[in-house]
Amino acid sequence: MSASPTAITADVLDITALVRIVEASGIGAVTTFLGLVRDHNQGRRVLHLVYEAYEPLAERALGRIVDESRVKWPSVTLAIHHRIGRLTIGDASVAIAAASPHRADSFAACRYAIERIKQIVPIWKHEYFEGGDVWIEGATADPDDQAARDAAMRLACA
């Protein structure tokens, strides 16, 4: 379990450890998010997923998300760990902890982080389902795409 605020790791994610990373004096709220491997996707019965990352760039992209969050919510401390490798149903693939003096900012920053992860972090899931396997392809990653950033911000502040 990495003690760094951002990590791409093959280890089991530990949300309690993530909370410890962001805790500090003056904090009044911690919002946490765990993304789990679901047993179905688009009508398919999912057996397991294999996550792959371009690790050095993925680490930088997580750092960029933390930096973007800090600009919008200066009082929020964020930690994001994303798991790679073979994950089975119910395993946590991503863990986020956002701490702030008040709850509104920690909720918003946590939501912003997961939306941006899906947009700009070079990680791919290979889905193995009953009857076959498929690479899942979502967003074309472009950290400078302002429209994507705005969309993530709208969801965060809804």
Added chain:
Amino acid sequence: MRVAIRLFARLRDLVGCGELEREAPPGSTVGAVWNGLVADYPAIAPYADSMSCAVNAEYARMTDPLADGDEVAFLPPVSGG
């Protein structure tokens, strides 16, 4: 000059290999290296419209020039989370 190429996810599967090396004229762009790869592996051509690229583990543009020893990565649409 020589450049290292990294491919991920389905792009890697289509090429059959995640790490390649290519000789390229000095000053070649990321796009030129991509076009050379497409010539060898036509199945990857459709990714031109949806992928991203990176040079030395930083996001880049297809018009960026490369230097000897650079690592260029081609990234299908991402699906983390």
